[in-house]
Each structure stands twice: as C-alpha cells, then as structure tokens.
Amino acid sequence: MDLFNPHTDETTNLLPKDGTVNYYGKLFSRADSNRYLEVLLDTIEWKNDEAVIFGKLILTKRKVAWYGDSGFEYTYSNTTKKALSWTPELLELKAIMEEKTGETFNSCLLNLYHSGEEGMAWHSDAEKDLKKNGAIASVSFGAERKFAFKHKETKETVSLLLEHGSLLVMKGTTQTHWLHRLPPTKTVSKPRVNLTFRTIVNP
Template sequence: MDLFNPEFNPKYNRLPKDGMVLYFGKVMDYHKAHFYFNRLLETIEWRNDEAIIFGQLITTKRKVAWYGDRNFKYSYSKITKEALPWTEELLALKQLAEEKTEETYNSCLLNLYHDGNEGMAWHSDAEKDLKKNGAIASMSFGAERKFAFKHKSTKETVSLFLENGSLLVMKDETQTHWLHRLPPSKKIAKARINLTFRTINTFETSL
C-alpha cells in the first residue's frame, strides 16, 4: 500500500470541502469477505424496504434490516423501524469498523441490492434520530459498485468505487452539505450487501 498516493491513503479526505469522507479500501481478504457475504445473506432478517412518497406506500425490490444495541427506533421516508438485537457476525464487523475508524457505533442499517438495477437515489443521512455530525461507517460485500457524492450548493460531484470487503467512513459536516447515492448499472449482475454503522441519539439523562 502506497500511503503517499491519495487513492490508497485512508487519511486522505475524498471531499474537497464541507465534510470528510475517508476510504480505507479492503479491510479483509477475499475469503473472509466471501464468508461474511454468505453469512449475512443467511442470518439477517431481510425485509423489502418501504417508503411513503406523495402519500403512497412504496415497496422496493431492495431489502433492508436494522440492528442495534437495543430496540432503537429509526425513521426515514416517513417509515419507522425498530432495531433487532445484534448477530454474532454483525458484532464482529462493528468491532472491526470501530477499530479502523476510531469511532463508536450503536446501530447498523443493512441494504441488500440483488443486482445493478437496484440502487439508491440522492439523499443525506441527517435524520433527527442520528447523532448530528456523527460518523457513519459503510462496509461493502459482494459486487463492486460506484458511490457518488454531490454538494448541495455547488452541485460539485465526487465518486469512487467500493470494493468487496471495503470500508468507508463519512463524518463531520458531510451529511449537512453533501448528498450521496448508489447509481444503478445494468452491467452488474451480482448482489451487494452494504452495512452502515451509525449512532442513534439516546437522550439519556441521569437524575
């Protein structure tokens, strides 16, 4: 690994301003990534995602799951999910993400894209349930996919490819100033699983 080459330096900020995105590349070898891909397919309680758009309930082909330290509620697209308890594999991957990013997380949103026809539109992860300016660690398994950012004001774009077994972290003011998306691609026939480790606000106070 050439740490003087920005493409391979996890301390190199991929954004030119108003936020921080660090890409660690592959954080495990192919065999371990393949193992986790299969285990996540088998053990996660996948459900088709739902969203309310213009007052109508839309069900996506993409599947999702929501896990956490406890039964956190997380609302987006006017739908509320309640977290399931961690699996053994998710806890191991959370620990790896925390070690690499030097952050802590209490929850994880998982996405299963069956092929390149399934993607994610422009959005930012700035829901009120999430810690403001908190780190979000994104771990990818399966098909390599393009991941893009667009500045909300200048419309400047930045993109990179997320590899099998790779880790990316978005933090600081990234969600305030940038949108991100997973563009669809008809050339991709393989599935991809993405884990985004997050921090849900607990708002706990001591008496």
C-alpha cells in the same frame, strides 16, 4: 471528479470541502469477504424497504434490515423501524469498525441490492435520530459498485468504486452539505450487501 483508481490512504479526505470522507479500501481478505457475504445473505432478516411518498406506501426491490442496541427506533422516508438484536457476525464487524475508525456505533442499517439494477437515489443521512455530524462507517461485500457524492449548493460531484470487503467513512458536516447515491447499472449482475454502522441519539 472520479476516483476509480485511488492510492488507498484512509487519511485522505475525498471531499474538496464541507465534510470529510475517508476510503480505507479492502479491509478483509477475499476469503473473509466471501464468508461475510454468504453469512449476511443467509442470516439477516431481510425485508423489502418501505417508504411513504405523497401518502402512498412504496415497496422497494432492494431489501433492508435494521440492527442495534435494545429498543432503538429509527425513522426515515416517513416509516419507523425498530432495531433487531445484534447477530454474532454484526457484533464482530462492529468491533472491527470501531477499532479502525476510533468511533463507537450503536446501530447498523443493512441494504441488500440483488443486482446493479437496484440502486439508491440522491439523499443525505441527516435524520433527527442520528448523532449530528456523527461518523457513518459503510462496509461493502459483494459486487463492486460506483458510489457518488454531490454538493448540495455547488453541485460538484465526487465518485469512487466501492470494492468487495471495503470501508468508507463519512463524518463531520458531510451529511449537511453533501448528497450521496448508488447509481443503478446494467453491467452488474451479482448482489451487494452494504452495512452502515451509525450512532442513534438516545431518546
């Protein structure tokens, strides 16, 4: 099911079952979205993502950064990252996300996709460090990109377009039952920055 021109209503669950996904649409004006994109590109400590696959270290073209409350560590793809200290802009955005969603977050994983040729394969954010069934607030700045969900058992899919300055929230049992991905595309040449505000369980 494609939802490329939805009437934006954050109370609507985009998933037919087994989880909850709400799309808030554009939260920010175009000017504010452009400002955040520019600041994030310039001030975040971007690094190529690392993954260990079959014992081999792989570096991605996509760049990542991990920020959060002091001392947090987060492990995925067999690599462990330690949280950097919040920047003023990230704290601003975190406060806005918490006000909009009624949730609290203590960390943020950022992804920088330089163009549409960079994407993310099917996966779910269900690492043991994350709060089980906790909310993940996904904020997008830059190029509009298609985003897709696939049910782990039925293979049913749901797709939508993530706009510049928009918010998508995944919560409940979404990560247990659904995969999601950012498919690559050759039609997009501009960068996109995605921020996923999360809750890490205290060690």
